[in-house]
Amino acid sequence: MTETAPTADTPSLTDPVPPAAADSGAGATVEFRGLRRSFGATTALDGLDLTVRPGELLALLGPSGCGKTTALRMVAGFETPDSGAVLVDGSDITGIPAHRRDAGMVFQSYSLFPHLNARDNVAFGLKMRPAPHPTTTPIRRASRRPLGGAERRKRADELLELIGLPQYGDRYPHQLSGGQQQRIALARALALRPRVLLLDEPLSALDAKVRLTLREEIRRLQQELGITTLFVTHDQEEALSMADRVAVMHAGRLEQCATPAELYARPTTAFVAEFVGTMNRIPGRVGEDPGTVEVLGQRLPVDGERTAAQQDVEVLVRPENVLLSAQGGSGAVITGSTFLGAVTRLGVQLPDGRSIKVDLSTHEAAALPAGSGVTVSLPERPVLVDARATD
Amino acid sequence: MAGMTAATLTASIDPPPGEQASARRRGRPRFGRAAVLVIFGLYFAVPILASFLFTVDDPVKGFSLSAYSQIFSVAGLWPALRLSLELAVATIAVVYLLLIPAVVAVRLGGPRLRTFVELVCTLPLVVPSIALTAGITSVLRWGSDNMVPGQTTFIQQLLIDIQNPSFPVILLLAYVVMALPLAYRTLDAGMRALDVRTLLEAAQNNGAGRTRAIVTVILPNLRGALLNTAFLTLALVLGEFTVSSILGFVPFAVWIVNGNAAGQGPVTVAVSIVSLVLTWLLLLVLSAGGGRRGAAAPANQ
Structure with missing residues (x-):
């Protein structure tokens, strides 16, 4: 991917937002109710319940095949659930065809129309479906006054300005870099002033640097417009850094939905604990009281999901929460080190x-070369436990 | 500052690695390319030139264009040509109507559908046109053999209607079948270059219904493939002889062989050359009409 103009990927959004673009109004509430969907033998969604609050950016995070994209596509109308419903502001949109829904989407692969230049790509939706009055119902009606060609171009130019590419209106997609294309796609998704913005891994095809700038920019735009946004990603860093709340999905179900800080600090399930960040598994044993666990010679309270009493378990601890002391003799040995800054x-x-x-x-680590004996302990805090993996 | 300028200069002088490689390649095989070009040029040009010389060679005058002037006085040229062109246009239209939805469906549907459509579209390739004609003839004959005067059934009437010599629908049907293999492959190749599903979904997300999305987004991006399909179909229809001749119709190709002044060698060959030039011109017109991509696209707002 050649960057035709490197500066274009780092535009300033300090310019005032054009009023026409900013008046999307408050975002809508999106609710998933008991969504189920299977494709043949594989179950993509196994009863998903989730509510996205108005104006928030919610990341759907999970390994591939966890159903996050399927859930997003159900909001867009590209998938229909086997059972369950999708509600926008309380009204059921499950049966509404994709082209009448009030949701703008940015796709993972470059989806700009190759035969149209950037401006016409952005204006495409305005031609297909006139922009609604700001106080629209979630169900769009196609009978609005269509915008004239000049009006459409004007609005498209406003949007190009909003995403920081005002000078690129006449460029065709093949003349734009990947980052620029995804920006234009974002402008196109916003052109109809949707009440929900759907982002399906929009950054995964981009290189690392562009990904970072675009990440910040999407977030800034989203906050400026106050649009309810669903962001699908398998990149936990992306989810944690951008989202108001992160919904971790696993095997078609919601594991946990919480703010990034809470998700990291207090994962409620072992899956979330392992998936988000790095986690150690240290063998331990639950005592007679299922609320405590013996680990590394300490007795600690159990947090979250409990297992049966008197069972061998694994205690989940983050690398930064393990304490080391330089006293040898416990049998623990430093095997190596990786400098991370x-x-x-x-x-x-x-x-x-x-x-x-x-x-x-x-x-501190400098005092502990490889081969030195140490003592490992845990802080006196509740810990997560998981059934011991059979190996 | 000076160092930076020097670096910039070097960067602008050094071609990217790809260009260097192609520059290296350019030198050696120039001779080989020229040889190939000459061989192919001769292969095509010699017969055409020889035919042309044959038509202008006059035993008395030495050089004469009379064979060409005679073409237009031979009866039946214009009706035959018109019939061929009408059939070509109709065939292209029907092929588009049949194949565009089919190829889109194949792209969106599963691999099983794809195999099925591919198989169906390839089938005409293995059925010789003489066999196709034999089949058509026997069906048509069944209609006329079982006809009781004054009591024509609907199907019999239909069989009569599709043989109307001013526009034989039966030829159109046969040509569509014959054009399927090439047309399918061309369209499918064009479609393969597009991410059809994503483009359609993006269009739908922007408020276009499925059909409108295909017309406004997929078709403009298939321009090349659609043109190629039209080329191949046009060439096929203009040159088709077997089916139309056996069924007794007189489109252009049949007229060249049977219709014009038989026995007058140079005139027949002159007609062949004219038909060659004509087909070529039509293809040029088609490609010129489709070549204005850059100009047409921005106007599409």
Whole structure:
């Protein structure tokens, strides 16, 4: 992908937002109710319940095949659920065909129409379907006064300005870089002033640098317009850095929906704990009271899901939450280190042979070269436990 | 500052690696390319030139264009040509109507549908046109053999109607079948270059219904493939002889062989050359009409 103009991927959005683009109005509430969908033998959605609040950016995060894209496509009208419903502002839109829905979508692959230039791509929807009055119902009616050609061009130019590419209106998609194309696609999705914006991994085809700038820009635009946005991604960093809330999905179900900080600090299930961030599994045993667990010679309260009493389990601990002291003799040994900047990630082999990762400040880690004996402990805080994996 | 300028200069002088490679390649095979070009040129040009010389060679005068002037006085040229062109246009239209939805459906549907459509469209390739004609003849004959005067059934009437010599629908049907293999492959190749599903979904997301999305988004991007389909179909219809001749119709190709002054060697060959030039011109017109992509696209607002 050649960048025809490198500056164009870092435009300023400090310019005032054109009023016509900014008046999308408050976002809508989107609700998934008991959505089920299977394709042959595979179940894409297995009873998904989720509510997206007005004006928030909600990331649907999960491994591939977890049903996140299927859920998004149901809002767009490209998939129909086997059962369940999709509600926008309380009204059921499940039966409304895709071209009458009030949701703008940006696709994973470049989806600009190759035969139209950027401006006409953005204006395409205005030609197909006149822009509604700002106070529209979620169900759009096709009988509005169509905009004239000049009006459409004007509005398209406003949108191009909004996304920072005002000078690119006459360019064709093949003359634009990937990042520029996705920006234009975003402008096209916003052209009809939708009440819901759907982003289906819009950054995954872009290179890392463009991805970062576009990430920030999407977020800024979304906040400026106050549009309810569903963002599908398999990249946890993307989800955690952009979203108001992140919904982690697994096997067609919602595992947890929470703010990024809460998701990281207090995952409610083992899956979320493992999927978001790095997690150590340290062997432990639940005591007679199922509310406590014995691990590394300590007795700690159990957080979240509990297992039966007196069972062998694994305690889930983040690398930054493991404590190391330089006293040897416990049998734990440093096996290696990876410099990550401010912190250094140490590999530690526990006495039972299991390896864990521990993050220490680089300064502290310097005192612990590979091969030195250490003592591993955990802070006195509730911990997550999971049934022990049978290996 | 100076260093930067130097670096910029070097960057602008050094061609990208791809160009370097092609520059290296350019030198050696020039001779080979020329040889291939000459061989192919001769292969095509010699017969045409020889035919042309034959038509202008006059035993008495040495050179004469009379064979060409005679063409237009031979009865039946214009009706035959018109019939061929009408059939060509109709065939192209029917092929488009049949295949565009089919190819889109194949792109959106599963691989099983694809195999099925591919099989159906390839079938005419293995049925010789003589066999196709034999089949058509026997069906048509069945209609006339079982006819009781004054009591024509609907089907018999239909069989009569489709043989109307001023516009034989039966030829159109046969030509559509014969054009299917090439037309399908061409359209499918054009479609393969597009992400049909995403483009259609993007169009629908922007408020276009399914049919409108195909017309406004898929067709303009298939221009090349559609033109190629038209080329192939036009060439096929203008040159088709077997079916039309056996069924007793006189389109252009049949007229060239049977209709014009038989026995006058140079005139027959002159007609062939004219038909060659004519087909070529039609193809040129088609490609010129479709070549204004850049100019046509911005106007489409």
